[in-house]
Amino acid sequence: MMDRYSPLQKAGLYVAIAVFLIFMLLPFFEMFMTSLRPMDHLFRSPYQFWSDSFSFEAYSKMWVTVPLLGRYIVNSIFIAGSVTALTMIFVVPAAYAYARLDFPFKSASLGIFLAVNMFTGAVLLIPLYRVLNTLGLLNTYWAMIVPGVAFLIPTGIWLLRSYLEKIPRELEEAAFVDGASRLYTLRRVVLPLAVPGMIVVGVSVFIAAYAQQFLFAITFNQERSYQPLPAGLFEFIGYQTTTWNEMMAAALVGVLPVMVIFLFLQKYLVAGLTAGAVKE
Amino acid sequence: MAGNTESNGAGPVKVARRGLSEGAFAWLLVAPAMAFIAVIVAWPLLETVRLSFTNADLGGEEWVGLANYEKLLGSAKFFEIILRTFWWMFLSVSLKLVLGLVGATLLNAAIPGRALFRVLIMPPWVIPVAIGCIGWLWLYNGYFGLISGVAMRTGLTDGPFEILAYKTSAFYAAIVTDVWVGTPMVSLFFLAAMQGVNRDLYEAAWVDGAGRWYRFRRITLPQIMPVMVSMALLSAIWTFNSFEIIWILTQGGPRGGTTTMIVDTYKTAIGNFKFGEGAARAVVIVVLLAVFSLIYLRVLSAVNKRYGVK
Numbered sequence: 001m002m003d004r005y006s007p008l009q010k011a012g013l014y015v016a017i018a019v020f021l022i023f024m025l026l027p028f029f030e031m032f033m034t035s036l037r038p039m040d041h042l043f044r045s046p047y048q049f050w051s052d053s054f055s056f057e058a059y060s061k062m063w064v065t066v067p068l069l070g071r072y073i074v075n076s077i078f079i080a081g082s083v084t085a086l087t088m089i090f091v092v093p094a095a096y097a098y099a100r101l102d103f104p105f106k107s108a109s110l111g112i113f114l115a116v117n118m119f120t121g122a123v124l125l126i127p128l129y130r131v132l133n134t135l136g137l138l139n140t141y142w143a144m145i146v147p148g149v150a151f152l153i154p155t156g157i158w159l160l161r162s163y164l165e166k167i168p169r170e171l172e173e174a175a176f177v178d179g180a181s182r183l184y185t186l187r188r189v190v191l192p193l194a195v196p197g198m199i200v201v202g203v204s205v206f207i208a209a210y211a212q213q214f215l216f217a218i219t220f221n222q223e224r225s226y227q228p229l230p231a232g233l234f235e236f237i238g239y240q241t242t243t244w245n246e247m248m249a250a251a252l253v254g255v256l257p258v259m260v261i262f263l264f265l266q267k268y269l270v271a272g273l274t275a276g277a278v279k280e
Numbered sequence: 281m282a283g284n285t286e287s288n289g290a291g292p293v294k295v296a297r298r299g300l301s302e303g304a305f306a307w308l309l310v311a312p313a314m315a316f317i318a319v320i321v322a323w324p325l326l327e328t329v330r331l332s333f334t335n336a337d338l339g340g341e342e343w344v345g346l347a348n349y350e351k352l353l354g355s356a357k358f359f360e361i362i363l364r365t366f367w368w369m370f371l372s373v374s375l376k377l378v379l380g381l382v383g384a385t386l387l388n389a390a391i392p393g394r395a396l397f398r399v400l401i402m403p404p405w406v407i408p409v410a411i412g413c414i415g416w417l418w419l420y421n422g423y424f425g426l427i428s429g430v431a432m433r434t435g436l437t438d439g440p441f442e443i444l445a446y447k448t449s450a451f452y453a454a455i456v457t458d459v460w461v462g463t464p465m466v467s468l469f470f471l472a473a474m475q476g477v478n479r480d481l482y483e484a485a486w487v488d489g490a491g492r493w494y495r496f497r498r499i500t501l502p503q504i505m506p507v508m509v510s511m512a513l514l515s516a517i518w519t520f521n522s523f524e525i526i527w528i529l530t531q532g533g534p535r536g537g538t539t540t541m542i543v544d545t546y547k548t549a550i551g552n553f554k555f556g557e558g559a560a561r562a563v564v565i566v567v568l569l570a571v572f573s574l575i576y577l578r579v580l581s582a583v584n585k586r587y588g589v590k
Contacts, residue, residue: 005391016525017387017397020382020383021397024463026401027412027415028415030415031415031418042424043424044430045440046432046440047426047429047434071291089312091313093312094313094314096309098310101303101306102302102303103306103310106306107313110313112314116317116321118521118569120523120542122523122542122545122546123328123545123562123565124321125549126331126559127325127554130327131320131323131324144551146320149316150320165438166469176298182302183305209409211407211409212408212497214408214410215523225409230408231412233410233411234410237414248415249472251414251415255408259406262406266399270398270402270472274469274471274488
């Protein structure tokens with residue numbers, strides 16, 4: 001009863017939602033339309049909304065124009081995947097400690113982790129460049145993976161910690177009372193229960209890692225065949241001869257992997273990300 | 281491993297057999313992550329501070345004391361960049377919050393299709409920022425882009441208008457894109473907070489004859505206030521740090537019109553190889569961010585107290 005809307009109110013709501021969604025989706029729509037237009041229709045001024053010869057030609061020609069396109073997409077997935085795996089190795093034990101154990105400097109050290117979230121790599125580029133140089137990692141995949149991991153560890157700890165806090169303590173306490181060691185309890189009791197949460201956090205980290213592949217790539221990696229998609233495509237943008245239809249096609253194909261993952265897991269991801277916003 | 285052997289011989293005594301104290305075990309778990317952050321974030325941060333007192337460039341470095349800071353703080357241009365950064369942050373964050381609140385309210389309405397709408401607002405956040413910016417770059421194109429096209433067709437402009445070629449229009453265009461990237465996350469958090477509000481409150485008000493607007497103003501807003509405040513401040517930090525959007529759209533131009541502090545730091549250090557001067561800029565940013573964070577924590581605890589969150 002309380003939630004009932006009059007037809008007029010309903011219509012108003014749908015119109016408002018439509019306007020909101022148009023803003024959110026317009027660039028995607030226009031990218032898709034652009035990818036379907038032939039080049040000479042793209043370069044018509046003033047802009048024409050309709051082309052009479054839409055085709056998927058750009059989706060086959062882009063592999064020739066951007067010879068390393070396949071490589072860029074694979075690189076993006078590989079870098080994001082490695083970042084995720086490494087991040088989780090660091091995050092899982094730390095998140096458990098923050099969720100369950102009591103130790104000296106607990107909140108101070110958590111504060112240090114969260115403070116990392118306030119920086120972007122952009123202010124640390126010069127010394128980071130030197131660190132990576134000293135470690136011999138410049139112009140390798142590691143140059144993009146290592147900083148990526150560092151900037152995702154804090155978020156990962158934060159998200160997984162709030163998930164672990166929801167697992168009932170009784171099971172652990174029972175195992176502990178039965179004489180299991182701390183490490184055994186963590187491995188055999190807590191981790192299996194935490195698998196769903198670890199998947200949610202892992203996928204969130206993957207999406208974030210996929211999204212943040214520009215700055216470190218253009219600064220720390222000169223090796224073209226290691227470039228992730230955003231950095232690889234950026235090279236082709238901004239010239240007079242930019243084949244925009246193919247760039248759009250390449251961009252859309254390149255974001256397909258994350259979009260598919262997101263669509264399948266969106267319900268869990270949204271719940272995991274916003275866990276802190278909801279009062280218990 | 282050790283756990284198996286230990287647990288076999290365990291008697292009724294529970295305390296004596298545990299070799300590792302809780303604190304030591306916890307630090308063992310936290311140490312790898314802490315060490316990684318120390319090498320990749322903390323040490324470079326200290327190194328940035330040190331470099332800011334040198335004239336480091338490709339040729340080498342020499343200690344110059346406060347010279348970089350004196351040069352920076354005495355320059356009218358840097359002052360202009362600080363003002364621009366705060367104006368950028370204020371506008372962009374305000375728009376994100378207003379749009380986020382409107383969007384969350386719309387998506388919270390009990391109407392058919394809302395589950396789908398909630399998914400449809402997320403793509404700008406899911407895809408790489410740089411890819412979204414490539415789309416916007418084409419939308420902003422003065423001759424062939426959709427926006428300028430619509431403006432020409434509707435007679436708003438006489439001819440092609442190169443949006444990214446003028447200081448003012450480029451600045452606002454970059455803000456629109458930044459808002460586009462940031463709004464989904466804000467909406468999502470506001471929506472989650474709205475759904476966490478106890479329905480009994482609404483029902484009690486409804487029974488008393490309170491209308492929608494009244495319920496929104498007197499129940500929803502105060503209930504989600506802590507989330508709004510934390511989102512506002514987090515969003516401010518992210519927006520302050522926003523680099524890729526500006527870099528891809530305009531590289532800080534035209535004539536510095538979109539150069540914020542982050543872009544200025546990047547241009548100085550990486551573009552012109554003035555590592556020392558770039559580092560001094562980075563330190564100013566870090567100090568400002570630290571001040572933000574302190575304000576953030578203060579305001580958050582005040583708000584939580586006021587609205588009765590533990």
